[in-house]
Amino acid sequence: MRLGLSLLVPALAAVLIVVFRARPNLREGVSLAAAAVLFGVVLQLHGAVSDGARPELVLAEPFPGIPLVLEAEPLGVLFALVASFLWIVTTLYSIGYMRGHHEKNQTRFYVFFAYAIASVMGVAFAGNLFTLFVFYEILSLTTFPLVTHAGTEAAKRAGRVYLGILFSTSIVFQLLAIVWTYFAAGTLDFQAGGILDGRVAAGAVPVLLGLFVFGIGKAAVMPFHRWLPAAMVAPTPVSALLHAVAVVKAGVFAVLKVTVYVFGIDFLAGTGASVWLMWVAATTILLGSLVAFTKDNLKARLAYSTVSQLSYVVLGAMLATSWGVVGSGMHIAMHAFGKITLFFCAGAIMVAAHKTEVSQLNGLGRSMPVTFLAFLVGTASIVGLPPTGGSWSKWFLGMGALDAGQAGLVVVLMLSSLLSLAYLMEIPMKGFFGKRSGPPESPGIREAPLPSVAALVVTAAACLLLFVYPDPFYRLMTMVTGQ
Amino acid sequence: MRIVDHLPILQVVVPLVLAPLCALVRSRRLAWGLAAAGSVSSLVVSLRLLSAVMASGPISYAIGDWAPPFGIEYRIDVVNAWVLVVVSTIAAAVAFYARVSVQAEVGDRRIPLFYAAYLLCLSGLLGIAATGDVFNVFVFLEISSLSAYALISLGRDRRALTSAFRYLIMGSVGATFIVIGIGLLYATTGTLNMEDLSEILPQVWDARTVKVAYGFLAVGLCLKLALFPLHLWLPNAYAFAPSAVTAFMAATATKVAVYMLLRFFLTIFGAAFSFGVMGLDRLLLLLALTAIFSMSLVAIFQANVKRLLAYSSVAQIGYMILGLSFASVTGLTATLLHLFNHALMKGALFMALGCVVYRIGSVHIDAMAGLGRRMPLTMAAFVAGGLSLVGVPLTVGFVSKWYLILGALERGWWPVAVLVLITSVMALVYVWRVVEVAYFKPPPDDEPIAEAPASLLVPTWALVALNVYLGIDAGRTIGVAEQAARTLMGTAP
Numbered sequence: 001m002r003l004g005l006s007l008l009v010p011a012l013a014a015v016l017i018v019v020f021r022a023r024p025n026l027r028e029g030v031s032l033a034a035a036a037v038l039f040g041v042v043l044q045l046h047g048a049v050s051d052g053a054r055p056e057l058v059l060a061e062p063f064p065g066i067p068l069v070l071e072a073e074p075l076g077v078l079f080a081l082v083a084s085f086l087w088i089v090t091t092l093y094s095i096g097y098m099r100g101h102h103e104k105n106q107t108r109f110y111v112f113f114a115y116a117i118a119s120v121m122g123v124a125f126a127g128n129l130f131t132l133f134v135f136y137e138i139l140s141l142t143t144f145p146l147v148t149h150a151g152t153e154a155a156k157r158a159g160r161v162y163l164g165i166l167f168s169t170s171i172v173f174q175l176l177a178i179v180w181t182y183f184a185a186g187t188l189d190f191q192a193g194g195i196l197d198g199r200v201a202a203g204a205v206p207v208l209l210g211l212f213v214f215g216i217g218k219a220a221v222m223p224f225h226r227w228l229p230a231a232m233v234a235p236t237p238v239s240a241l242l243h244a245v246a247v248v249k250a251g252v253f254a255v256l257k258v259t260v261y262v263f264g265i266d267f268l269a270g271t272g273a274s275v276w277l278m279w280v281a282a283t284t285i286l287l288g289s290l291v292a293f294t295k296d297n298l299k300a301r302l303a304y305s306t307v308s309q310l311s312y313v314v315l316g317a318m319l320a321t322s323w324g325v326v327g328s329g330m331h332i333a334m335h336a337f338g339k340i341t342l343f344f345c346a347g348a349i350m351v352a353a354h355k356t357e358v359s360q361l362n363g364l365g366r367s368m369p370v371t372f373l374a375f376l377v378g379t380a381s382i383v384g385l386p387p388t389g390g391s392w393s394k395w396f397l398g399m400g401a402l403d404a405g406q407a408g409l410v411v412v413l414m415l416s417s418l419l420s421l422a423y424l425m426e427i428p429m430k431g432f433f434g435k436r437s438g439p440p441e442s443p444g445i446r447e448a449p450l451p452s453v454a455a456l457v458v459t460a461a462a463c464l465l466l467f468v469y470p471d472p473f474y475r476l477m478t479m480v481t482g483q
Numbered sequence: 484m485r486i487v488d489h490l491p492i493l494q495v496v497v498p499l500v501l502a503p504l505c506a507l508v509r510s511r512r513l514a515w516g517l518a519a520a521g522s523v524s525s526l527v528v529s530l531r532l533l534s535a536v537m538a539s540g541p542i543s544y545a546i547g548d549w550a551p552p553f554g555i556e557y558r559i560d561v562v563n564a565w566v567l568v569v570v571s572t573i574a575a576a577v578a579f580y581a582r583v584s585v586q587a588e589v590g591d592r593r594i595p596l597f598y599a600a601y602l603l604c605l606s607g608l609l610g611i612a613a614t615g616d617v618f619n620v621f622v623f624l625e626i627s628s629l630s631a632y633a634l635i636s637l638g639r640d641r642r643a644l645t646s647a648f649r650y651l652i653m654g655s656v657g658a659t660f661i662v663i664g665i666g667l668l669y670a671t672t673g674t675l676n677m678e679d680l681s682e683i684l685p686q687v688w689d690a691r692t693v694k695v696a697y698g699f700l701a702v703g704l705c706l707k708l709a710l711f712p713l714h715l716w717l718p719n720a721y722a723f724a725p726s727a728v729t730a731f732m733a734a735t736a737t738k739v740a741v742y743m744l745l746r747f748f749l750t751i752f753g754a755a756f757s758f759g760v761m762g763l764d765r766l767l768l769l770l771a772l773t774a775i776f777s778m779s780l781v782a783i784f785q786a787n788v789k790r791l792l793a794y795s796s797v798a799q800i801g802y803m804i805l806g807l808s809f810a811s812v813t814g815l816t817a818t819l820l821h822l823f824n825h826a827l828m829k830g831a832l833f834m835a836l837g838c839v840v841y842r843i844g845s846v847h848i849d850a851m852a853g854l855g856r857r858m859p860l861t862m863a864a865f866v867a868g869g870l871s872l873v874g875v876p877l878t879v880g881f882v883s884k885w886y887l888i889l890g891a892l893e894r895g896w897w898p899v900a901v902l903v904l905i906t907s908v909m910a911l912v913y914v915w916r917v918v919e920v921a922y923f924k925p926p927p928d929d930e931p932i933a934e935a936p937a938s939l940l941v942p943t944w945a946l947v948a949l950n951v952y953l954g955i956d957a958g959r960t961i962g963v964a965e966q967a968a969r970t971l972m973g974t975a976p
Contacts, residue, residue, distance in 0.1 A: 061958060062877070063882070063885070064961060064962075137875055138877075148923070156919065163911075163915070167908065167911055168908045168911075171873075175904060179888045183892045
């Protein structure tokens with residue numbers, strides 16, 4: 001029942017948004033209310049799952065034996081909690097941003113935003129591989145109009161890259177992997193301990209796992225990461241919620257879910273099938289950071305930082321150890337809060353000061369202190385510095401790597417943290433200490449509209465709070481690994 | 484005998500009798516009414532036949548009470564009951580669609596004749612599917628083909644005449660090959676009854692005449708179903724025919740030809756002979772893969788959207804033949820599912836294009852710029868049909884693709900599975916070209932263009948709805964297709 005609501009609330013919100021299209025205040029009110037209700041629903045599900053229940057809801061049965069089914073389990077609840085909470089904050093932020101930026105077609109924006117959230121809930125609560133695939137594809141389709149929102153030639157080109165990569169990887173690799181799994185295991189259900197143990201020849205397991213990891217293009221593992229920087233043409237709230245949280249996390253979430261519930265970490269650790277993918281992920285982590293260095297455009301830099309950070313989650317899954325999985329799941333949450341703060345700040349700077357390049361930010365921090373302080377907090381969380389939540393996930397990932405006997409990967413993690421510290425820190429440093437070049441700034445630059453500033457303060461505060469109180473996410477992840 | 488027992492013959496005779504009536508009445512409206520009534524009654528009959536066959540096994544109907552094998556027998560089993568449903572579903576949707584569309588595209592005077600030809604074509608296709616007599620197959624094949632040539636030549640563009648003529652030449656060559664094959668079979672076995680043939684043929688497998696007959700039939704049938712490289716008649720015929728005709732032909736004619744192929748090679752000659760002795764599977768595998776890949780590639784570069792979809796049809800026929808070449812129940816299930824599913828998606832797509840023609844008179848890709856805003860319902864139908872064509876989950880296209888890949892994996896043919904998936908992406912590319920133009924390019928002028936009328940949109944969306952509904956609730960169609968596949972492979976319980 002509540003599972004059904006989690007999809008129904010955003011879907012209904014989309015309808016109401018269309019109904020109230022002529023009255024912007026009511027329209028945004030609907031978005032906010034729906035987001036709050038959805039978070040409430042997910043909280044209730046969290047309660048039920050913590051008590052050991054596993055609510056299930058069969059939507060349809062397209063194929064005999066392969067239903068379209070929703071099921072709440074700890075990992076999905078974690079993802080849904082993060083996504084639904086951040087939907088509230090992002091809606092708040094959007095109100096300031098979209099109006100401040102005078103975007104066109106705002107109704108269409110809010111409608112597809114709501115649909116995208118509905119599909120994210122579908123991904124989070126997918127009860128089998130087929131359902132996961134269905135909502136994964138719907139998510140690609142519902143976010144397409146958001147990415148191409150501007151309707152310009154550049155947006156069209158970006159849209160082509162976006163759908164092109166996401167669809168071709170999911171059709172050619174992921175679908176093949178799913179049919180293969182069904183052919184081998186005779187089922188697509190998610191089960192603790194996996195369904196493939198002993199059903200696939202040892203030599204084929206690395207191939208099948210590779211098909212999944214690359215087939216889930218939303219995880220942006222190189223060389224299939226190009227869609228993510230391309231998607232940055234979208235309005236900033238889209239980049240913030242969808243391309244730092246919902247869409248990309250749907251990708252890494254799917255990777256983690258497949259690792260834990262289709263392969264089973266014991267099976268993977270036993271066969272060593274995931275070792276080559278650890279190094280693929282490690283390469284993405286390092287290369288993503290290096291590319292981020294070269295980007296002067298703020299959103300592009302954040303996008304490559306996301307590419308790099310997503311592979312932390314993939315890496316955690318590929319380690320195939322309990323600590324790795326815990327770190328992986330925690331990083332889904334921690335990175336979400338950190339990165340959304342950074343995107344909110346980037347958008348606030350764009351709306352208030354019309355600056356998009358890092359090199360233009362000199363001295364801007366003195367006009368927009370709140371924004372740049374929030375950026376600093378977000379940076380700390382991404383890098384993994386205390387006192388922010390990001391330090392926990394890095395800690396567990398490091399433990400996982402040692403557990404798996406991959407000391408080399410710990411070095412990669414450290415190195416990448418240093419790199420991200422360097423390329424992110426540059427921004428608040430420039431903001432606060434940089435010399436203003438050229439003529440003195442027009443005195444008009446102030447903080448962005450109030451709703452936007454409020455949103456980024458909330459997420460920055462959450463980053464700090466998660467350092468002292470990471471327990472909800474940690475507890476969910478230990479339920480996943482069964483410790 | 485009750486009326487219910489006469490369903491097999493009623494299926495064919497009702498449209499056959501209504502056809503000359505259409506030609507006799509001068510009124511356009513009356514002619515349309517007759518055509519619609521004929522199509523709807525076929526749909527009702529075919530659905531009843533399918534449920535009867537599913538419940539209690541094959542139905543044999545002796546025409547004029549002449550007992551088979553001496554008289555002509557109509558024999559309905561799951562396989563052809565399924566095909567009858569496919570044909571009559573599309574026929575019913577097209578009939579309602581045709582009223583406005585044909586009025587706009589075909590000269591007033593010819594409209595009653597159009598409906599006469601339409602009903603003749605329908606009864607021909609239904610006849611091919613229903614009959615249990617090979618010569619009868621040939622007769623109905625000619626009825627459907629001749630009326631199809633006439634229907635295509637009614638297109639507005641004068642190139643419709645040359646494409647119809649080309650189709651006539653190629654079609655007649657195909658029909659000739661088929662009738663020679665049938666003649667050779669008769670010469671060897673002395674019977675024309677399918678069941679009889681299937682019992683006698685195993686005794687004369689080694690006869691060269693039988694193998695030659697097999698060869699003639701293979702070429703003739705592949706021409707009719709437009710298997711690469713015998714597809715050359717198809718793209719122009721589809722591109723220049725009136726919209727309603729394209730939708731009807733694309734969704735039914737080639738499907739019935741595929742059915743003939745299955746019937747001849749699996750029921751009459753038998754799976755053991757086709758796959759074991761003649762090596763049909765290897766030949767078809769090669770041709771199907773070439774068709775799927777090369778025609779998808781060609782489709783990407785078409786500027787006329789109707790022709791684009793026509794090439795896509797040739798590729799999609801490749802999928803059906805690919806399923807057959809797996810020589811397994813799963814593969815055949817995929818073939819039979821795609822038979823129906825492809826009819827649904829191409830029917831919807833060509834109908835949406837017909838709406839475009841109705842309003843702007845062109846299907847050139849540049850002319851469709853900005854249509855996403857001007858004709859939102861039409862273009863939404865096109866997108867939905869296109870997604871089904873690509874094989875996006877929760878559409879029927881996904882269901883057939885699923886079984887096709889499963890069939891390939893069963894045989895251990897990995898490269899084939901990968902190729903099927905890659906060509907799905909190619910389908911995405913050619914569908915997306917149209918979508919991009921319609922939604923992102925500004926319209927060429929400021930003339931207001933209204934949405935297509937409801938009489939065109941309702942049948943179009945009916946097919947779109949079926950695309951989605953049967954994609955979400957595919958259990959029943961899968962069940963029927965699977966049973967039909969077992970029947971064809973001779974492994975039915």
